[in-house]
Amino acid sequence: MLAGRPARRELLAVKGTAQMGPYTLLRLERGGMEPGIPGQFFMLEAPGRILPRPMSLCLAPPGELAFLIDPIGAGTRALCGLRPGDAIHVLGPLGNGFDLDVERPLLVAGGIGIAPLPYLAERLGGDVPVLLGFRSDVHAEAARLLPDAEVVVEPRLVTELLPDDPGDVLACGPEPMLEALRELAPSSQLAWEAPMACGYGACYGCVVELSESYVRLCTYGPVLREGQTLDTSAGDDERATSE
Amino acid sequence: MPLLNASGCLDALTAPEVARSLDAFVTKTVTPLPREGNPPPRIAETDDWMLNSIGLQNPGIDAWAEDSYPRLVELDAELWVSVGGFSAHDYALVCERLDDLKGVAAIELNLSCPNVDEAPETAAELTAGARAATAKPLYAKLSPQTSDIAEAARAVEAAGADGLSLVNTLRGLALDPHTLRPRLALGAGGASGPALRPIALACVHACARAVELPIVGMGGVAAGRDALDLVAAGATAVALGTILFADPHAPARIRAELESELRARGHSSAAEIRGIALGSAAPAEASSK
Numbered sequence: 318m319l320a321g322r323p324a325r326r327e328l329l330a331v332k333g334t335a336q337m338g339p340y341t342l343l344r345l346e347r348g349g350m351e352p353g354i355p356g357q358f359f360m361l362e363a364p365g366r367i368l369p370r371p372m373s374l375c376l377a378p379p380g381e382l383a384f385l386i387d388p389i390g391a392g393t394r395a396l397c398g399l400r401p402g403d404a405i406h407v408l409g410p411l412g413n414g415f416d417l418d419v420e421r422p423l424l425v426a427g428g429i430g431i432a433p434l435p436y437l438a439e440r441l442g443g444d445v446p447v448l449l450g451f452r453s454d455v456h457a458e459a460a461r462l463l464p465d466a467e468v469v470v471e472p473r474l475v476t477e478l479l480p481d482d483p484g485d486v487l488a489c490g491p492e493p494m495l496e497a498l499r500e501l502a503p504s505s506q507l508a509w510e511a512p513m514a515c516g517y518g519a520c521y522g523c524v525v526e527l528s529e530s531y532v533r534l535c536t537y538g539p540v541l542r543e544g545q546t547l548d549t550s551a552g553d554d555e556r557a558t559s560e
Numbered sequence: 561m562p563l564l565n566a567s568g569c570l571d572a573l574t575a576p577e578v579a580r581s582l583d584a585f586v587t588k589t590v591t592p593l594p595r596e597g598n599p600p601p602r603i604a605e606t607d608d609w610m611l612n613s614i615g616l617q618n619p620g621i622d623a624w625a626e627d628s629y630p631r632l633v634e635l636d637a638e639l640w641v642s643v644g645g646f647s648a649h650d651y652a653l654v655c656e657r658l659d660d661l662k663g664v665a666a667i668e669l670n671l672s673c674p675n676v677d678e679a680p681e682t683a684a685e686l687t688a689g690a691r692a693a694t695a696k697p698l699y700a701k702l703s704p705q706t707s708d709i710a711e712a713a714r715a716v717e718a719a720g721a722d723g724l725s726l727v728n729t730l731r732g733l734a735l736d737p738h739t740l741r742p743r744l745a746l747g748a749g750g751a752s753g754p755a756l757r758p759i760a761l762a763c764v765h766a767c768a769r770a771v772e773l774p775i776v777g778m779g780g781v782a783a784g785r786d787a788l789d790l791v792a793a794g795a796t797a798v799a800l801g802t803i804l805f806a807d808p809h810a811p812a813r814i815r816a817e818l819e820s821e822l823r824a825r826g827h828s829s830a831a832e833i834r835g836i837a838l839g840s841a842a843p844a845e846a847s848s849k
């Protein structure tokens with residue numbers, strides 16, 4: 318929903334679903350939607366709920382958009398319950414994705430943070446190394462989306478797999494994992510999360526604290542890079558307004 | 561029938577095409593000094609409501625006038641500015657600044673934010689302070705959380721308000737199912753969305769009976785039928801809030817739906833049904849049309 322580049326909103330039919338451990342892969346017809354840049358997200362109508370839910374694009378086969386969803390609450394459970402024949406409104410792509418212009422990419426994810434990695438790996442091309450951490454063997458079933466990945470299950474942590482010279486880390490996962498990566502590899506590109514009502518800068522509900530000020534994660538992120546400093550002057554706190 | 565956004569539910573600078581699809585754009589509430597807003601989490605959803613605790617995050621009137629205002633007037637949409645504060649002096653100060661800005665078509669006084677401490681003065685006193693500071697049209701935005709909203713409407717009319725905006729959110733609390741702690745960082749927040757509809761309708765109905773002022777109706781509007789109801793209860797314009805989060809294209813859809821709702825009842829414009837619900841019972845001729 319950036320100036321001059323409005324996001325599309327379309328009613329997309331459900332093509333099918335697949336179970337990946339506790340997660341559901343929701344496959345939608347692509348319609349006229351663009352898949353966008355890996356790390357960007359879409360707002361998915363959650364049947365029966367007032368607000369849509371933000372989801373990263375997981376896979377973008379021709380004619381399709383697929384999302385990997387962890388059923389943690391009413392909205393995500395409603396999305397996981399969709400069946401062929403259903404259709405939902407989808408808005409996107411939204412926000413700022415990963416910068417793909419990196420020399421030595423290393424993809425790192427924890428739990429449902431795996432969601433944006435398959436599309437990210439595809440867009441980076443070639444053999445990109447991937448490190449994945451999961452809470453249990455059942456959760457680790459999602460690793461079949463990235464068959465060549467190195468996988469650990471708790472109590473081992475994915476950050477233990479990080480080499481001394483990790484290269485260009487692109488990561489998504491729970492906050493403690495992202496905080497740890499920021500320490501270990503300060504130049505990492507990290508995809509953050511916050512509850513979102515609109516996904517396009519309208520509600521100020523999704524703020525995160527950056528340099529002692531609250532910025533909207535949906536327009537400023539969700540992927541944040543090292544040295545992203547804020548212009549705290551009013552209205553200019555979002556790169557989106559100048560893009 | 562004019563269609564606006566509800567204050568705090570759209571940023572015309574990040575979504576200019578949505579602002580242009582409305583008859584007027586209403587800003588998020590602007591206060592005298594900058595406000596960081598409340599800590600996150602700021603939003604939660606229950607089965608029936610959206611809860612928010614944004615806390616009037618805004619750059620303050622000086623930075624707003626310098627940075628946001630010039631970019632907002634360039635958008636070519638009628639501009640309303642929502643004003644907030646903590647005293648009659650605050651409201652007067654912001655209104656005085658806005659009075660000089662040609663591109664500001666109207667001012668909405670947010671007399672009722674559930675997420676910040678209330679000013680010690682009454683809505684009428686805040687309105688009177690603003691009235692003394694500006695000649696621009698002043699809309700008083702009232703809270704539905706009151707025992708007699710018609711009384712409040714009469715009081716702000718007497719204090720110089722040119723119109724009413726009805727309604728703001730109700731105060732609500734949601735708990736995390738596991739920890740049983742509040743889901744919003746500061747506890748309770750403002751409740752909005754579809755469940756607010758009958759409450760908003762009752763407020764518009766009561767105020768339309770009590771005063772002659774134009775009324776911007778809002779609260780849970782999600783379809784043309786909801787807008788139709790508000791107009792029938794006496795609203796002269798309708799504002800969209802929470803629905804914009806789910807559907808940024810809602811303005812065009814709701815406008816089209818309202819037109820077909822009117823046509824289906826044999827009317828060609830919203831003016832023909834305005835206040836029809838203020839009559840005592842449904843007249844036979846109206847229901848058979």
Ligand SMILES: Cc1cc2nc3c(=O)[nH]c(=O)nc-3n(C[C@H](O)[C@H](O)[C@H](O)COP(=O)(O)OP(=O)(O)OC[C@H]3O[C@@H](n4cnc5c(N)ncnc54)[C@H](O)[C@@H]3O)c2cc1C
Nearest residue numbers: 358370371372373385386387390391392393432510511512
């Ligand atoms: C940019 C972005 C991309 C995302 N991508 C994916 C994805 O690909 N797959 C996926 O399964 N999930 C993803 N999420 C998280 C997902 O949006 C939330 O899990 C979902 O909104 C929760 O909705 P619910 O109704 O199921 O739970 P709710 O009932 O709304 O909440 C249940 C619990 O989760 C917390 N919560 C709510 N929303 C979020 C959130 N956004 N982040 C963290 N905690 C939250 C609540 O505070 C509450 O404690 C993403 C979030 C963002 C911001």
Ligand SMILES: Cc1cc2nc3c(=O)[nH]c(=O)nc-3n(C[C@H](O)[C@H](O)[C@H](O)COP(=O)(O)O)c2cc1C
Nearest residue numbers: 566567568589612670727728752753779780801802
């Ligand atoms: C996230 C959010 C932020 C809001 N911010 C403001 C605000 O800054 N000023 C104001 O007067 N009302 C604010 N409101 C209230 C709305 O303008 C509106 O009165 C209310 O949400 C009812 O309409 P709805 O049910 O259509 O959302 C806000 C509401 C929401 C949901």
Ligand code: FES
Nearest residue numbers: 516518520521535
């Ligand atoms: S989710 Fe609404 S402003 Fe970010």
